[in-house]
Amino acid sequence: MEENNREKCRELATRLYELDGEVYKSVGSSLGRTFTGDRERTIRNLSSLMYTKPDGHLLRSEMALISNMARTIKDKDEKSRLMKKYDEIFKEIAALPETFVGVDIADKERMILNHLLKHREKISENDHLVICISRTQGSAGNDIGFGLADDLRINYYDVEIFDQVMRRLEAEKGAVTDAEYFADFNKYGKKKGLNLKKWFREFNRYHGLPKQDAVFFNMSDLICDLARSEDCIIMGRCADAILKNNHIPHISLFITAPFGIRVQHIMDVRNMNMKDAIHFLKKMDKQHKKYYNFYGGENWGKPENYDFCINSASYGIKETEKLIMRLLDEQIR
Amino acid sequence: MTVLKKLLTVLCTVLTVILACPAGVWAAGNSETAATVPIWLCIPFAGLLLCIAVMPLVKGEWWEAHQPIVVIFWILMMVIPFAAVYGAGKMTETVLECVINDYLTFIILLFGLFCVSGNITIEGDFAGSPRVNVGLLALGTFLSSCIGTTGASMLMVRPVIKMNSWRKRKGHIMIFFIFMVSNMGGCLTPIGDPPLLMGFMRGVPFFWSMHLLPVLLFNMVILLFVFYHLDMRSYKHDIADGRKPDISKPGTEFKIEGLHNIIFLVMIVAGVILSGILPSLPAFQDAAGNVRGIHIFGEVTLGFPSVIEILLILLAAFLSFKTTDKKIRVRNHFTWGAIREVAVLFIGIFITMQPALMLLKAVGPNLGITEPYQMFWATGALSSFLDNTPTYLVFLTTAGTLGFTGGIATTLGTVPVKLLSAISCGAVFMGANTYIGNAPNFMVKTLSDENGINMPSFFGYMAWSVCFLVPVFIIDMLVFFL
Numbered sequence: 041m042e043e044n045n046r047e048k049c050r051e052l053a054t055r056l057y058e059l060d061g062e063v064y065k066s067v068g069s070s071l072g073r074t075f076t077g078d079r080e081r082t083i084r085n086l087s088s089l090m091y092t093k094p095d096g097h098l099l100r101s102e103m104a105l106i107s108n109m110a111r112t113i114k115d116k117d118e119k120s121r122l123m124k125k126y127d128e129i130f131k132e133i134a135a136l137p138e139t140f141v142g143v144d145i146a147d148k149e150r151m152i153l154n155h156l157l158k159h160r161e162k163i164s165e166n167d168h169l170v171i172c173i174s175r176t177q178g179s180a181g182n183d184i185g186f187g188l189a190d191d192l193r194i195n196y197y198d199v200e201i202f203d204q205v206m207r208r209l210e211a212e213k214g215a216v217t218d219a220e221y222f223a224d225f226n227k228y229g230k231k232k233g234l235n236l237k238k239w240f241r242e243f244n245r246y247h248g249l250p251k252q253d254a255v256f257f258n259m260s261d262l263i264c265d266l267a268r269s270e271d272c273i274i275m276g277r278c279a280d281a282i283l284k285n286n287h288i289p290h291i292s293l294f295i296t297a298p299f300g301i302r303v304q305h306i307m308d309v310r311n312m313n314m315k316d317a318i319h320f321l322k323k324m325d326k327q328h329k330k331y332y333n334f335y336g337g338e339n340w341g342k343p344e345n346y347d348f349c350i351n352s353a354s355y356g357i358k359e360t361e362k363l364i365m366r367l368l369d370e371q372i373r
Numbered sequence: 374m375t376v377l378k379k380l381l382t383v384l385c386t387v388l389t390v391i392l393a394c395p396a397g398v399w400a401a402g403n404s405e406t407a408a409t410v411p412i413w414l415c416i417p418f419a420g421l422l423l424c425i426a427v428m429p430l431v432k433g434e435w436w437e438a439h440q441p442i443v444v445i446f447w448i449l450m451m452v453i454p455f456a457a458v459y460g461a462g463k464m465t466e467t468v469l470e471c472v473i474n475d476y477l478t479f480i481i482l483l484f485g486l487f488c489v490s491g492n493i494t495i496e497g498d499f500a501g502s503p504r505v506n507v508g509l510l511a512l513g514t515f516l517s518s519c520i521g522t523t524g525a526s527m528l529m530v531r532p533v534i535k536m537n538s539w540r541k542r543k544g545h546i547m548i549f550f551i552f553m554v555s556n557m558g559g560c561l562t563p564i565g566d567p568p569l570l571m572g573f574m575r576g577v578p579f580f581w582s583m584h585l586l587p588v589l590l591f592n593m594v595i596l597l598f599v600f601y602h603l604d605m606r607s608y609k610h611d612i613a614d615g616r617k618p619d620i621s622k623p624g625t626e627f628k629i630e631g632l633h634n635i636i637f638l639v640m641i642v643a644g645v646i647l648s649g650i651l652p653s654l655p656a657f658q659d660a661a662g663n664v665r666g667i668h669i670f671g672e673v674t675l676g677f678p679s680v681i682e683i684l685l686i687l688l689a690a691f692l693s694f695k696t697t698d699k700k701i702r703v704r705n706h707f708t709w710g711a712i713r714e715v716a717v718l719f720i721g722i723f724i725t726m727q728p729a730l731m732l733l734k735a736v737g738p739n740l741g742i743t744e745p746y747q748m749f750w751a752t753g754a755l756s757s758f759l760d761n762t763p764t765y766l767v768f769l770t771t772a773g774t775l776g777f778t779g780g781i782a783t784t785l786g787t788v789p790v791k792l793l794s795a796i797s798c799g800a801v802f803m804g805a806n807t808y809i810g811n812a813p814n815f816m817v818k819t820l821s822d823e824n825g826i827n828m829p830s831f832f833g834y835m836a837w838s839v840c841f842l843v844p845v846f847i848i849d850m851l852v853f854f855l
Contacts, residue, residue, distance in 0.1 A: 067703075067706055068703035068704065068706075069703070069704060069705070069706030069824070070494070070496070070535065070704040070705075070706075071531055071534045071535045071538060071704075071705070071706050071824045071825075072534065072535060072537075072538020072539070072824065072825055073538075073825060074825035075825075076538050076539050076540075076541075076616070076825070077541065077614070077615070077616055078615075081614075081615055101827050104433070105822070105825050105826075105827065108822050108823050109706075109823060109824070109825065111437075111710070112706065112708040112710055112823055114708075243625075244624055244625045245623070245624055245625075246620065247498055247499055247500045247618065247620045247625045248499040248500055248502060248504070248505040248536075248625065249500050249502050249505075249618070249620065250502065250504065253502065253612075254620055256612070257617040257618065257620055258620070260615075260617060261617070281613070282615070285613060285614060285615030286615045334609055334612075335609075335612055335613070336613060337609060337610060337612070337613020337614070338613070
């Protein structure tokens with residue numbers, strides 16, 4: 041019964057989305073349609089709105105926007121045809137049973153993921169195995185990620201590879217006309233000493249967006265494309281948040297270790313003294329947190345945002361890899 | 374819950390109406406003249422405001438289909454008792470005076486700007502981000518003083534909607550657009566907002582309004598700062614929702630089509646300026662010093678300067694339509710809905726507010742308002758609901774009769790700079806307090822509604838203005854008008 045309702049909501053949401061497209065096309069405007077998000081996400085959101093609260097004001101106001109636009113169609117027959125469609129959908133939505141009577145569910149996706157409900161969305165046979173690893177600096181997250189990719193024989197994407205891909209992407213677009221490369225680009229902050237000429241050039245190149253945002257949007261496209269096309273491990277870059285927001289099945293991991301051990305690791309690997317290592321780690325944590333919170337809309341490092349959180353110091357690099365493999369085993373099967 | 378909400382809405386409305394008609398409260402004072410205008414004649418105005426505020430919430434579709442009937446009903450509710458109190462002749466004269474000399478020029482100006490701006494399309498793939506939006510609002514605010522708040526609003530509203538079309542949360546952008554472009558920006562020149570044009574016609578120098586630049590800049594800094602942070606919050610949520618603008622093309626393409634319509638825009642602005650200059654020229658005055666014109670009824674005359682203004686505007690609109698490709702209007706989603714709604718609602722507002730304006734004219738000079746901060750709030754509070762032009766004139770007249778010797782010499786008397794600044798700022802700024810405070814407010818709301826943006830209800834919008842504008846006005850008072 042519940043599954044039927046869910047299907048019905050999805051069907052209605054699809055019709056509503058398509059109706060919006062038809063209305064926008066009939067109007068001929070270039071100012072933007074009502075549902076400007078991508079098809080899949082919009083339909084999911086709409087069906088979620090219907091499923092959780094068919095009489096909710098949010099859904100009503102979304103629908104009102106479509107009818108507002110439909111009423112401005114000049115061709116009377118077309119207007120009447122589309123308004124009739126609208127009325128039909130409206131009536132069907134009004135007739136939906138209230139599956140969660142009077143309860144607003146803040147984040148349905150999270151609720152579905154909750155294993156206590158035994159409805160966890162598993163990676164299906166048709167989906168690719170995508171593992172997103174977030175990690176704190178000095179927790180050997182990169183080593184673990186690389187090892188996992190090797191064990192699983194899947195592609196490994198980390199920050200350097202992404203920078204290369206981004207550079208190629210920009211070069212293909214013909215947008216890179218100067219000697220500036222993305223390897224020099226600091227994704228965490230604005231570059232100092234930007235002169236007016238350069239500012240205008242960047243303003244034009246990135247459609248008025250700050251460079252950080254434009255790079256993020258490009259990266260976000262790339263991550264979604266990768267996740268849809270191949271099995272891979274993606275390190276950092278808010279990949280888990282991006283894929284979650286785009287409803288692409290994936291497994292998210294957060295790897296960390298106690299601060300003291302991370303400091304020791306950084307001192308060994310980067311040949312730093314303790315003071316510099318502490319300063320470096322604090323700075324990196326702060327930047328990671330800020331970046332993730334801004335673009336991901338979630339709190340970086342909070343356990344509830346990930347499928348698994350692991351203290352790599354408890355097991356060491358190899359053991360952590362094995363542990364993750366065991367945890368993934370069922371999911372992979 | 375719904376009943377509770379409706380009850381709350383009605384209570385808020387009653388409160389608003391009481392606030393909207395302080396003239397009714399003052400009329401209970403000592404003024405003998407005030408007694409000649411019965412307060413209950415203001416009820417139809419309050420009733421119409423109530424309908425505008427509540428009907429879209431409780432019976433939206435019915436309201437949309439029956440607006441003209443409701444407006445006619447409230448007009449009759451004002452006109453019939455008015456005729457009973459003052460006689461049919463006085464009633465006809467009052468209504469015609471309001472329709473011919475106030476409403477006609479008002480709606481034709483709006484119509485002209487609406488038509489011409491609808492024929493200009495800004496094609497570009499700039500993505501609406503907080504900094505782009507701050508830039509657009511700042512540009513629009515200054516543009517308002519050059520081509521008027523209505524002109525700037527109509528010209529800028531579509532590009533702003535278009536650039537932000539990728540976003541989900543964008544109602545606040547249009548609200549701040551109304552605050553700044555549709556209202557505040559008009560304070561620097563007489564072209565900016567009609568009250569200042571009235572001031573110019575009564576002897577205030579053309580460039581005197583530039584004195585208000587520090588106030589405008591001060592407000593812009595505060596509001597844009599607040600806006601930036603609000604917009605950044607929404608922007609972050611939009612990104613976190615997985616929304617992203619289409620930036621697949623390398624670099625930004627930017628072009629303006631229908632650019633020749635700027636000529637027609639200039640024509641309209643020239644018409645407005647002429648309507649302010651011509652009445653003072655001897656050629657347009659009769660022997661008694663009255664403005665020559667077409668006699669309509671009783672003392673109602675449509676002045677030749679107004680005729681020239683109307684003809685110029687209509688000609689500009691006609692030429693704009695004739696010389697612009699229809700495709701541009703289609704891309705701009707040009708419809709008559711917004712102007713029709715404003716035309717219908719505002720004829721009702723203009724006619725039914727006449728008793729309130731008569732009351733204001735009668736009691737205004739006797740209110741004991743002499744300080745700049747008092748002028749600022751009195752002019753502003755009334756401009757939020759009534760037409761800001763007569764409100765401005767009432768308080769300018771009051772200031773002129775206070776007997777000051779230093780300041781700006783006007784035909785109504787000498788008015789100190791601080792007092793004139795307070796009246797001007799009150800009239801121009803506080804039109805942003807409600808949707809009906811200034812005509813472009815409603816136009817922007819309707820255009821946003823038609824293009825996929827959820828705009829707040831009448832009271833929802835007032836909540837925004839109370840939260841973000843009123844505190845700024847309080848700071849203005851403390852800094853500039855005490």
